[in-house]
Amino acid sequence: MIKISFPDGRVQEYESGVSAMDIAKSISEGLARNVLAAKVNGEVWDAGRPITEDATVQLLTWNDEDGKATFWHSSAHLMAEALEALYPGIKLGIGPAVEGGFYYDVDPGDRTISTEDFKKIEDKMTELARQKNTYERREVPKAEAISYFKEKGDEYKLELLEGLNDGEITFYQQGNFVDLCRGPHIPSTEKIKAIKLMKVGGAYWRGDESRKQLTRIYGVTFPKQKELTEHLELIEEAKKRDHRKLGAELELFMFSERVGQGLPMWLPKGAQLRDRLQNYLKSEQEKRGYEMVMTPHIGHKHLYETSGHWEKYGEDSFRPIKTPREGEEFLLKPMNCPHHCEIYGVRPRSYKELPLRIAEFGTVYRYEQSGELHGLSRVRGFTQDDAHIFCTPDQVKEEFLNVLDLTTTVLSKMGFDKFTAQISLRDPDNPEKYIGTDENWDNAERAIIEATSEVDLETVTALGEAAFYGPKLDFMIKDALGRSWQLGTIQVDYNLPDRFELEYIGPDNQPHRPVMIHRAPFGSMERFISILIEHTGGKFPLWLTPDQFAVLPISDRFNDYADDIKRKLALKDIRGFVDDRSEKIGRKIRDTELKRVPLMLIVGEKEAEEGTVSVRKQGEGDVGSMSLDEFVEYFESLL
């Protein structure tokens, strides 16, 4: 007998060789039906694999991330089986589960697989799934594995085998399909009820640009048809909120082929929104001791040689521009920090001035590969909400707290309430990869960890993810659709102060090197606004939205009254417009709704006589009529 302990702490005895599925059955048939895999001593196993020693066992179902991943991984095998049936001789790369589904990289030879082929692949998968084939695990000697794939002519699997040792090779088989696979898998293909292939694209074998490009087919599967339907609805909703679509509809920004790809232009409403966002951030920064600076859009190549950016990124940047006579070389500024370092160095600094916090909405230009450009989220010219804090090593923690406070304040104001952070620390096994003293690193890493724990921020720690010049903290937020986005970062930097030989005179009358902290709560205005658009679906917070109200006269006869309302509200800093078209009120309401204007003031004969407005609120409808003063009060209560 062996002892099995469960997550709730319960311990029960079973015969050796019992499987997770047996255990599930002993608890209830219903549970057994839902079990996809099991975590045995922290490792995910096939539900049917015999357990021969004492172990902790957690049964995994669709509701567990690991259960989902197993389900999708098994679905990848099912797709591979279907592909082999439809494309004889197709060669297989790898087929893992990923966030939101699975993919398989395949080499179809001289055939191509496009979205048009999805239907027939899905149908084949459904047909195979209905055969209720079990996934059988088998340990295979390396020699046998090699000869199997040699005969099959699958060079990719053979290459994968090269990296594996004899004794750790397993095959999984369902139906007629055998694959080299570590597993685990779900018990049977019959669990896979709903199948949808999502997209197809190229992917280099083993992610190596110099290797052959395989066809990557993405798919997603579910145990219930209904879940697939919901999943597709979520994707539809995301499509509706796509910032590129809304940006055009709401006239926030545009792109032009003639201006160049990846170079957004802000239309009046978008510029207004962005300006408002910047002003808000500016005022919050001023409260926290930041000072604004401005620096030019280009900088001498020497500046970036000093900073090290030229050496590291120069080859992949926009080419330098030259002065016509002297041939001096300038770069479009890819970073603001070198300029800010020069500002720090304008005169000798005393420890009494530290921390020095200098901020700039600095527009930078980076050559991003053309295939990477995407709406506002990935562009070639963008504006960072940048600031650099120069401080003493002792002040790092205090400054982190200051930045965390700023960031959480600002993001909450924007309607984001779910944020987490990743703390990136040194790789303890490779200390030589990093610049700066051990003492400073220890100090900064401790400061970050302490600061984040003091503000009650949910964090994950990633060892070895730090930059070579210092540890960092990255903010992640979840949007209204539950998607995660990485926003701004806070990075400690020991490198630039060195390179620019920055100093301050300490109380000991000796020069010391300051620590530099880079931070950008939004990351970039462009990217942040793209996330904000999708988070809100274009329904921005009232204080931020371009037009806060629209006055809709019932007929032309009340246009003057409507203009009067608008003027009076403008005096109260409430902004909006009058829709004075000769349209019916229903039409005006519809058009105003589509523009995502939060408040509508409908005025007709009754209102003009009584000096009132009839208020209609986004998402709520008619909220009744009120005097203008009452409306101003109502408006303020919504802010």
Add this chain to the structure above:
RNA sequence: GCCAGCAUAGCUCAGUUGGCCAGAGCAGCUGAUUUGUAAUCAGCGGGUCGGGGGUUCGAAUCCCUCUGCUGGCUCCA
């Protein structure tokens, strides 16, 4: 940059196997209507079918090439 796909009016899309002056809805303009909580009616204008080259008696449609966009890969100070 690489792979795959796409490009027809300001927007969303039709356009049969290449074949008369390339269509619709919305938007725009003009006029009528003067309207009470999500689309009033009529008329008009608007496209070298992304650019260039080729095949053909004939190209939006087939081929090549460039540009841009979409999805993926790689990269991201």
